[in-house]
Amino acid sequence: MITYRELVAAATVGLAQRPLSVIELPEPAGEYGTVLAADPAVGLLDAVALLDAAQRAGRLATPISLPSPAPTDTRAELSPRAGRIVAELLGSGSADVLADLLRAAAHAGLRAASPLLPALLSAAAADSALRDAVSATLGERGRWLAALAPEWLRVVDSGVMPAAEDAWETGRFAERRSWLAQLRRRDPDAARTLLAEGWARETGDDRAELITVLAGGLSAADESFLEAALDDRRAEVRRRAVHLLRVLPGSAYQARARARASEVLRVEGRRIVVTLPGELDDAGRRDGLDARPRTPRAGEKTWLLRQIIAAAPLELWAEILGGDPRRIVALPIADDFTSDVHAGWRRAAVRQRNVEWARALLDVSDHGPSDPGLAALLPHTERQARVVAFLQRAAMELVVELQSCPPPWGRQLGEAVIDFLGREVRREGSVPVGVVLATVARALPVDYEAQLRKLADDAPVTTSWPRALRRAAYLVELRRRFLEELR
Amino acid sequence: MLALDPWLPDWPSVLRGVPVPGQPSWRFADESGASVSLLAGGIDPWVLAAVSGGAPVTAAGEWSADGFRPLTVWHGHTAVPL
Numbered sequence: 001m002i003t004y005r006e007l008v009a010a011a012t013v014g015l016a017q018r019p020l021s022v023i024e025l026p027e028p029a030g031e032y033g034t035v036l037a038a039d040p041a042v043g044l045l046d047a048v049a050l051l052d053a054a055q056r057a058g059r060l061a062t063p064i065s066l067p068s069p070a071p072t073d074t075r076a077e078l079s080p081r082a083g084r085i086v087a088e089l090l091g092s093g094s095a096d097v098l099a100d101l102l103r104a105a106a107h108a109g110l111r112a113a114s115p116l117l118p119a120l121l122s123a124a125a126a127d128s129a130l131r132d133a134v135s136a137t138l139g140e141r142g143r144w145l146a147a148l149a150p151e152w153l154r155v156v157d158s159g160v161m162p163a164a165e166d167a168w169e170t171g172r173f174a175e176r177r178s179w180l181a182q183l184r185r186r187d188p189d190a191a192r193t194l195l196a197e198g199w200a201r202e203t204g205d206d207r208a209e210l211i212t213v214l215a216g217g218l219s220a221a222d223e224s225f226l227e228a229a230l231d232d233r234r235a236e237v238r239r240r241a242v243h244l245l246r247v248l249p250g251s252a253y254q255a256r257a258r259a260r261a262s263e264v265l266r267v268e269g270r271r272i273v274v275t276l277p278g279e280l281d282d283a284g285r286r287d288g289l290d291a292r293p294r295t296p297r298a299g300e301k302t303w304l305l306r307q308i309i310a311a312a313p314l315e316l317w318a319e320i321l322g323g324d325p326r327r328i329v330a331l332p333i334a335d336d337f338t339s340d341v342h343a344g345w346r347r348a349a350v351r352q353r354n355v356e357w358a359r360a361l362l363d364v365s366d367h368g369p370s371d372p373g374l375a376a377l378l379p380h381t382e383r384q385a386r387v388v389a390f391l392q393r394a395a396m397e398l399v400v401e402l403q404s405c406p407p408p409w410g411r412q413l414g415e416a417v418i419d420f421l422g423r424e425v426r427r428e429g430s431v432p433v434g435v436v437l438a439t440v441a442r443a444l445p446v447d448y449e450a451q452l453r454k455l456a457d458d459a460p461v462t463t464s465w466p467r468a469l470r471r472a473a474y475l476v477e478l479r480r481r482f483l484e485e486l487r
Numbered sequence: 488m489l490a491l492d493p494w495l496p497d498w499p500s501v502l503r504g505v506p507v508p509g510q511p512s513w514r515f516a517d518e519s520g521a522s523v524s525l526l527a528g529g530i531d532p533w534v535l536a537a538v539s540g541g542a543p544v545t546a547a548g549e550w551s552a553d554g555f556r557p558l559t560v561w562h563g564h565t566a567v568p569l
Contacts, residue, residue, distance in 0.1 A: 008494070052496065055552040061521035064514055066505055069541030080565060114540065115567045118533035141540050148508055148536065 001026055004051045007044060015040055029054035070144035077113040078105055078137075082485035085478050086112070090119055097442050097475050099133035100407055101482045108486040111139030121145065121152040131155055168194070173206060180213050188217035196225055204234035211240050218244060223251050230286050242288035246311060246351060254313055256287055261312030264305055265341065267321050267331070274337040276301045277308055287311070302340045309344025314354050317345075325360040346371055353377055362386070375404035384413045399435050407443035414445045418455070421469075425459040433468045441472035446480035449473050500550040503543050506535045506557070515555050518543060524554025530569040538562045 001024055010020040020040075024030060029050045036043040036050070078086070082105070089098040102112070102120075112120055112134075121142065124134035135155055138146065146152035153174050167179040184191035195210060202210060211229060214222055222244070229241035245253035264275050280291040289311070293303035314325070321328050333341050342361065349357040350373040358377040375383055387401045405413065417440055444452070456469035506525055507514045513532050516522035525532060538544055538560050546557035546569075559566050 011494075048494070052552065056550075059523070059552065061517075061523055062514070063520050064507060064509075064516055064522045066516060066518075066520055067507060067541050113562070114537045115534050115562055117537040118531060141537065144540060145533070145537050149533075 002047070004048070004055065007048045007051065011044055011048065015044065020044065025051060026054075028058050067148070071140040073111060073139045073141055075109055075111045075139050077139075078110050078116075079485045080113070082482050083113045083116055085482045085485075086116055087119065089478060090123055094438075094441070094475055095123075095127055095129050096438075097479060099130050100442060101479060102130075102133040102137045104483060105486060106133070106136035110137070110486065112137040112142060114141050117142045117145050121149075121155055124155040125151050173209070177209060177213065180210060181216065184213050184216050188219065189221055192222055192225055204237065207232065208234060208236040208240060211237055211244070214244060218248055220248065220250065223248060223253075227252065230288075238286075239288060249313075253287060256283070257308075257311040258313060258316050260284070260308050261316055262320055264308055265317075265321065268334075271332040271334055272321065272341065273334045274305065274341065277304045280304060298340075302337070305337070306340050306344040306347070309341060310347035310351070312348065314345070314348050314352055314357050325354075325357045326363070329357075329360045329364045346374055349374055349377065355379075372400055372404040375401075381410070384410055388413055388416045399432060399439065402436065402439045402443075405443065409443045409445060411445065414448055417444060418448060418451050421452075421455055425455060425463070425465045425469075433464050437468045437472040441475035444472075444476055446476055446483065449476045449480060452476060497549040497551045497556075499547070500555070501545060501547045502550070502555055502557075503545045505541060505543050506532060506539050508532070508536055515546075515557070526551075526554045526556035528556075530556065530558065532557075532569070534567060534569050535560050538567060 002020070003026070006020070010018045025032075025047060029047075032050055036046040077083075086098065086101070089101070105112075117138070120130075120134045120137070124130040131154075138156065143156055146156045153172075156174065167175040171179065180191055180195065183194065192214060195213070199207065207229075211226075214226070226241045226245050226248070229237055230245075232238050232241070242253075245251050246257070248254070260277070264277055266273055266275070280289055289304060289307050291300050291304055293300060295303070298306075317328050318324070321331065329342070329345065332338075342364070345357065346361055348354070349361055350371075355377050358374040359382075362371065362374050362378075375386070378386070383405050387405055390401045402417075409417070421436075421440070440452075452469055452473035456466045456473060459465035459469060502515065504515045504517050504522075507516055507522065513525035513527050514522035515525040535544070535546065535557055544560055544562075546555075546560045548555055548557035548559070550556075557569055559568055561567070
């Protein structure tokens with residue numbers, strides 16, 4: 001029996017070198033052996049052609065079952081030009097700019113073009129910063145595609161996943177979570193009851209994920225379930241239960257946190273005096289307190305002090321220290337505990353989303369390190385006004401301040417940033433150029449592109465400014481072109 | 488054609504069908520479900536799947552005895568390289 005490979009080998013070196021008589025060909029070509037030419041060379045070619053045809057034509061199509069097709073999309077696709085900008089940003093590692101533009105596209109009622117979906121899903125699976133934005137532009141086609149590859153499924157926003165009737169009993173985890181979240185929106189009590197019924201049978205990982213569903217529509221009715229979860233075997237479940245109980249008004253957890261906190265601070269004269277907490281007991285550990293410091297050089301007792309203050313409802317301090325947040329944070333604190341007490345308050349303000357406390361704390365820490373978490377609580381315009389004041393002083397925490405202002409920036413901030421950059425390019429080594437411009441490129445109003453290019457042209461060529469400014473201008477240009485495509 | 492150049496195993500061809508991701512290998516099927524191997528080496532078959540959405544698409548590629556290697560797919564009026 002002669003194979004195709006043997007025939008090719010013989011033809012390559014020539015029949016004189018490797019004599020070969022074609023005696024028998026494999027089926028089905030073998031039946032046609034009589035049609036081969038008598039001349040050995042021509043016969044060889046005939047045999048090759050015959051075998052090749054037999055291999056190709058002789059291959060049978062295998063019947064398979066086809067997957068169900070994607071549902072029809074009602075939203076239109078992004079234009080090809082916008083698609084090219086997306087592809088370019090995907091390749092250039094500007095994830096934050098890309099996420100902003102995708103959100104704008106979703107807002108304009110558009111979805112990602114189908115050819116882009118695999119790259120977008122892969123990028124979002126690898127980078128959680130892109131996940132929400134990509135998820136918002138997937139459309140039916142993208143969700144259909146994501147369901148075919150397990151690593152893409154996590155990109156799909158669980159809230160919008162269509163859940164089948166029996167998803168809770170038989171679905172995959174993402175479907176079950178989505179189903180429970182939908183039930184929670186319709187009927188919070190029913191969702192909690194259902195979760196509690198099967199709670200003991202869920203794995204630790206699943207319990208930790210499912211408990212977060214209760215964050216929507218949280219009420220006093222959830223308290224006993226969450227209290228029980230404080231005794232869960234899994235640390236992550238306990239931690240998430242603490243997160244929820246902390247923001248549940250009037251809970252027993254809050255009462256315990258208040259009791260602990262009211263023992264550590266008191267007013268004496270016109271200053272705050274700290275009483276360091278005692279040893280951490282089991283009740284404290286159950287409530288999520290942790291005696292092991294997470295910051296270097298912090299003592300166990302002061303670390304515990306911070307956590308106790310951070311866990312208490314902020315209203316407590318008006319009761320025991322008197323006055324409004326602005327007055328309380330201005331009080332001097334005895335024995336050098338200022339940074340610990342303030343750190344506790346800052347955590348508490350972020351967790352409890354308390355704007356008044358955030359403002360008061362930001363104002364007293366004006367000369368110290370800034371806190372984007374606190375700044376994020378302030379209204380948009382107030383945040384920008386703070387940064388404008390900051391830029392005029394050109395302080396060192398500029399980057400953090402700029403990052404606390406999500407895009408888009410207003411004209412006032414845009415002007416201030418351009419002025420600031422104009423001053424900085426002539427100075428040496430004052431700000432981290434790359435980080436500042438990455439933030440600027442993302443948020444600067446798109447019509448400042450020319451001003452950035454002009455700054456790049458004027459900047460000293462021996463510094464990193466010209467290159468960084470040109471890249472920023474280029475990203476701003478991509479943003480402008482993309483947004484034009486959305487009109 | 489084959490007898491003229493029997494040494495050329497890959498022929499350019501345009502096929503219409505549904506790409507089906509599979510473990511371990513991809514298939515390219517007509518609407519009745521009759522399928523041939525989809526050769527995914529050197530291309531991104533997921534782009535083809537995304538454009539298809541489970542419906543038949545027109546793809547240009549190379550046909551050989553081993554199967555079909557799509558190289559370009561039409562997405563509406565746009566040719567998308569794979």
